[in-house]
Amino acid sequence: MENIYYYFTSVGPECRCCCTTHFKLMIPIHGMVNLITLGGRKMISDSEMCLLPFQEIYSVSSSVSNESLVIAIPEDYAAFYFKDALDRREGLSWQIDATWQSIKDLMLTETANNNKEGVSLLLNYVLQKIADQPVSTSIRFINKHYTEKIDIKSLAAMEHYTPSYYCDWFKRKMSMTPLEYIHYLRIHRAKELLRDSKLSVLTISYQLGYEYNASFTKMFKKYERLSPSEYRAASNS
Template identity: 35%
Template structure:
């Protein structure tokens, strides 16, 4: 990157030997071919084309690629970034795939810098609203039994560090976060469906309606039956 004040969007390839550095700008990495091994203090990531990675400024990391490789790199000066960003390992869904496509187009013909600036501002705005891969997994599987080790593995973290990372990221413990998701869905089902307690408890992953009722009373202070009577439309 020529200047820490200049947005750069370009394709790059990496060597087979580990290199170490940190930079004064933020960086998005989108694998196009091959994969990239990235080591940080708490992670050991193999980044492939199913994911992208954001590295914040002054974030020390080692990196290498042992196969034929090509990556789309977006270097983002600090003035375009939200404050206190942290690294994010993101699944490339349809929206991120579209962003990658637009960035590739910008990398081809950087004649109008204003369009790259606008696109970069959009990308950085998503740092506030995008869910890291493990939290996205929770939202899809919170009705099931989720192991801490499974979530830590998704982010390439040690389980002990993952718990601290998760609380910093969400402001809540993993147990409370999942419980709140289940409670929100329980209230929705009680209010909007005519399902029995057994059906709702099964839907939310409880062994039986009794365990669901005990959990609901502990969370809300009233039984799910009474909640339905008081709050259903």
Template identity: 30%
Template sequence: MENLKNFQFRYAVYDNALNIHNHSYAQMLFPIEGNLYIETGKQHINLQAEDIFFLPPNCRHIFAANGDNTFLVLDIPLYMIYKDDMNKINGGIRILPNEKWKAIKFLLLNEINGENASHQSILDLFRYSYNMLLLDTLPNSIRYIHEHFNEIINLDILAKIENYSIAYYCEWFKKQTGVTLTNYIKKLRVSKAKDLLLNTNYSILQIAQQVGYEHHSSLTRVFLEYEKLTPKEYRKSIQKPVK
């Protein structure tokens, strides 16, 4: 199975023959021209020019084009994917157009087709769009957590969003996620920190403050709990240059 070490973007043209494929990385497809039939076992989709499709890693898929076509394809390595969220989008997600997604597609194409295409800008646009994608799959209160993960989150607010008592909400939350609210927030902050460690030159303190911790020592403590490495050690272990 093909592996991928770095985030990539490219234009692709698909042929009319049925192809069967599987790869360990994720993809996001933006049709520019033409249609593409995709079958993932759970989905049978004729991808239209206005659609966007997210294909999770390790998802066997069959695809074939219908006539002339051009697609913008983002190839996304595993380290950029929140593994706990992949079960929610098993088989892929067809994203129907709205103003935000239209704007993301426009900005991506504008950046890629510019004279000085910036890999970092394209990466930032993907990260923003990936967060939007995940939020669309979540219950309202969990979506609120993702939108406010770097703030102090009030349990009473979360319970009211779902119209539950606080006691029932805690039980419901653990059934939904498999973990307590405290652990969910810590894991989310670590995931966000890993993304920043890998794809920016921000200092550990700057990253700590962006994910909700006042001091870098607080991030280090939580990072060690979940990754068994300090943030500095984790960044060094990847040894992936920031472009």
């Protein structure tokens, strides 16, 4: 715990440039903070939490009254949770639901009382929850809605990027385009259904969002080098 430290801070309208060798968990208490990373600009409100960029230049500013709790976490401590995903969590932010609100309230209480043991226990829980999260709002959305029609403009808006920049950013992050990732998730699920269910190939294709069975078969062959029927037969042999 001796290498973990925390402090309360506020920022003004002038951009404050930062670059840190620590991961920093930012918990806004009130107001909004403008975060600019290499990937673009985000507004972080007091209904969100944010993991600030690691070993990258970024800047923070705000035009309104604000205060945040910042917890600085050494790389080796964070690496225990994030492992190989360290470079894929730049400016990660997420909405606070009821569970996160309880964590936030407890964290503010423990830090205000300078209870380092309590902060450490809560931080372990927070880092594990962060590690379990996909890397961005848009990817979380895709993971939940990949069987539906998904508009690139809407995905880009979730990250506050232009569609063109978003596609480039996504490919750097995921080593595939957004559309390729959607098809990857669909085919992965199709393989499970073909192995473990009695559903027809046509029904599976509709469930996964393919309007035409031929489109599903073509995409399945692209990924698996087999047709859905051939894959099912091979899996059950």
